[in-house]
Amino acid sequence: MAELEWRGPIEPASLRRALRLALRRLAPGWRVIAEGFLGQSTPIDLLAIGEAGELICIRAQPPIEGGQRDEGGARLLAQGLSDLGWIAPRVADLRKLAPELGMSELAQPRCQLLAPTFDAEVVAAADQVGSVLGEGRLALTRYRPARQQGQLALLLEPRKSGPSPWAPGATSSAAVADLDASPLTDPPSPSAFRTGLREVDLRTEPPLSHGWDAPGAPVAS
Amino acid sequence: MPRDLADVLHYFLPELEETPDADPTDTPRADREDATTSPAPSVEVPVDDPTTTAGRGRSASRNDARTGPAAGPPLPVLGLPIGDRDVVRAALAWNLAVETARLGASTILLAPETDRGSPLWPEPGVGPLGCELLFCPAKDLASLYETASELATRMATDARRGGIVFVRVPPDWLVEGDGPVEPIRWLLLLSGARARDLEETASLARTLYARHSVLELGVTLHGVESIGEARDAYDALARRTEAESARTLISYGLLVDDLHVYRAIAAQRPVGLAHPQSPAARALMDVARLLYEDARSRVLG
Numbered sequence: 001m002a003e004l005e006w007r008g009p010i011e012p013a014s015l016r017r018a019l020r021l022a023l024r025r026l027a028p029g030w031r032v033i034a035e036g037f038l039g040q041s042t043p044i045d046l047l048a049i050g051e052a053g054e055l056i057c058i059r060a061q062p063p064i065e066g067g068q069r070d071e072g073g074a075r076l077l078a079q080g081l082s083d084l085g086w087i088a089p090r091v092a093d094l095r096k097l098a099p100e101l102g103m104s105e106l107a108q109p110r111c112q113l114l115a116p117t118f119d120a121e122v123v124a125a126a127d128q129v130g131s132v133l134g135e136g137r138l139a140l141t142r143y144r145p146a147r148q149q150g151q152l153a154l155l156l157e158p159r160k161s162g163p164s165p166w167a168p169g170a171t172s173s174a175a176v177a178d179l180d181a182s183p184l185t186d187p188p189s190p191s192a193f194r195t196g197l198r199e200v201d202l203r204t205e206p207p208l209s210h211g212w213d214a215p216g217a218p219v220a221s
Numbered sequence: 222m223p224r225d226l227a228d229v230l231h232y233f234l235p236e237l238e239e240t241p242d243a244d245p246t247d248t249p250r251a252d253r254e255d256a257t258t259s260p261a262p263s264v265e266v267p268v269d270d271p272t273t274t275a276g277r278g279r280s281a282s283r284n285d286a287r288t289g290p291a292a293g294p295p296l297p298v299l300g301l302p303i304g305d306r307d308v309v310r311a312a313l314a315w316n317l318a319v320e321t322a323r324l325g326a327s328t329i330l331l332a333p334e335t336d337r338g339s340p341l342w343p344e345p346g347v348g349p350l351g352c353e354l355l356f357c358p359a360k361d362l363a364s365l366y367e368t369a370s371e372l373a374t375r376m377a378t379d380a381r382r383g384g385i386v387f388v389r390v391p392p393d394w395l396v397e398g399d400g401p402v403e404p405i406r407w408l409l410l411l412s413g414a415r416a417r418d419l420e421e422t423a424s425l426a427r428t429l430y431a432r433h434s435v436l437e438l439g440v441t442l443h444g445v446e447s448i449g450e451a452r453d454a455y456d457a458l459a460r461r462t463e464a465e466s467a468r469t470l471i472s473y474g475l476l477v478d479d480l481h482v483y484r485a486i487a488a489q490r491p492v493g494l495a496h497p498q499s500p501a502a503r504a505l506m507d508v509a510r511l512l513y514e515d516a517r518s519r520v521l522g
Contacts, residue, residue: 025469031514100324100510148467151434192459193452195474196507202447202477202500 006145006152010062016045018145018152019060019114023048026156028192030056033101040086042079053104055091057083060154061115063145072119073140077126080111080138102196108134114141114156295373296327296384297516298366300408302392302425303341310411311341311389312486313443313476313505315354318387319491320502320509322350326516327376327384331369333391334358341389343489362394366405383517396428405433409473409512410440414454418444423461430466438462439471441508444478451475471515474508477501 016035023030029051036043039057046058059079064070087109095103118126118140130138142157303310315330322328334356336342345354355372359365365388373386390408408429412422426438440458442451455472462470481496488495493502 021469024471028472031511033514033517191452191456192469192472193455194472194511195448195451196510197448197474197504199448201503201507204479204500 004147006147009065010145010152012045012062014152015060015062015154018154019046019058022143022154022156023058025192028194031102039079040082044083049101049103050107050110052107053102054107055087055094055103055109056112057087057109058112059083059114060143061113063116070117072117073113073115073122074119074125076113076115077122077140080113081129084109084111084133084137108137110137110139112139112141114143114154116143116145118142295370295377296380296386297407298369298373298386298388299512299516300366300388300390300405302395302408302410303389304392305335305339305341308340308486309443309478309482312482313411313441314387314389315342315352316482316485316491316493316505317509317512318385319349319352320493320505321385321513322352323493323506324509324513325382326513327351327380327382328387329353329355329372329376329384330387330389331355331357331365331372332389333360333365336389349491349494362390362405365390365394383513385512385516392425395425405429405436407437408439410438411443411476412440412454412458413444414442414450415444419454419458419461423458423465426458426462426470427465430462430468437471438468439473441473441476443476445475446477448475473511475504476508477504 020032020035023032023046027048027050030048032046032048034044034047036045037047038044044057045060048056048058050056057080059076061073061076091103091109092105094101095105113126123140126138126140143154144157146153146155301310301314303314318328318330328351330342330352332342332354337345337356342354345356347353357365357368359368369386369388376384376386390405395405410422410425412418422440426440429436429438440455442454445451445454451474455470459470459472462468477500479499479501481492481499481501485492485495485501492499493505496502
């Protein structure tokens, strides 16, 4: 549980670290493969691969400090859309060149944007664009920075209804989080256990027979 | 054939173009099978002398000649609490280092000098896939991590695909004294899945979290027979840790203690090379992937 609301500026590295920790719990199926990865012109905070093999561009906007202009998440949304357009044509190359990462060419890249607040117009714009892009490809989530044992932790806004944006197959209407939800508590967390193994991987392969034991087969010396 | 994301970074990072004198022979680790060589090394005083190990020495001199960009951030240091007689956990740690090297990482395993000659480890030096085992004369946690940090900095100059410095930490060093365990940032606990093992792991996690505010603590369940068993054990540990320390325990999958592990220990050969199709080898590769991905996402940024 968080102890206090975070006061003061947040370093980008701290924000990314807290975001990774939050994602480990909320989206254990996501594998973060890069941090600060350069997109069209600015670094994408986290680049992850989802459970369906889709690339996920994750950006988080630090809280607005005094003297900064509050854009209500508009710039973040623009960057997220830019990320989607920028990375989509590169997926096939990445998949060929990095097959072990498990990217799927068929799965469209997704974008997850996080900010302390989003303007209503930004939410409406994201909703509209999300419906054009397709299911679950653009998601906005509000967060609140908190202090947990002296460290930054992110409390992510719960959703009133609809599938989780952290799960594959989230719908476009669900992809835009319900930003009017009030209580700031993390949603019930699924198991954060991670493995890429299947039960079959833990079974010892039966010895190959290939006819060696069959009648008439050559006898090994 | 390029193997991983680092090979296509130039698609994304135009300012990091390759230097003209980049070594065209710098192939992935998997292509450098069994580079067993080398004068047995010990890191006497942290690591200014490039001749302390053959492999690192070559790396350093090649980099000195480069005119390209400066080295990246130091490689992550991963601490592994392993008891003085805990042969199984030591074998799992060494195999994890080798499997991480197979993925293309630069890996090194650092242990206190007191381990030399013990059955915990194979012969020191550069081993399979370029994974190196080193001893250092550290007497406490601070000096052990100082050496590890200097190795991490040095290795970063040549680790184009990132890497990990694995460090065997005597568990006593972690719990002795009352002060904070400041040098540690990233620790992996290898835990059994039985109730008593989980109890011990939870207790150690509670102690470590209480003494280190930014510690990232991971756990790999070993000795399990199914994914469900490992998941249940992890969930129980994570709930306990959350309740006691309000911190999130990171999952790093599961390992299998099958017969191949013990055969590999006896033969001092990595499971992934001796029995690549065994469940133990598959599980080691999976945990290595999780570790490497976490390590790389720090370094690539």
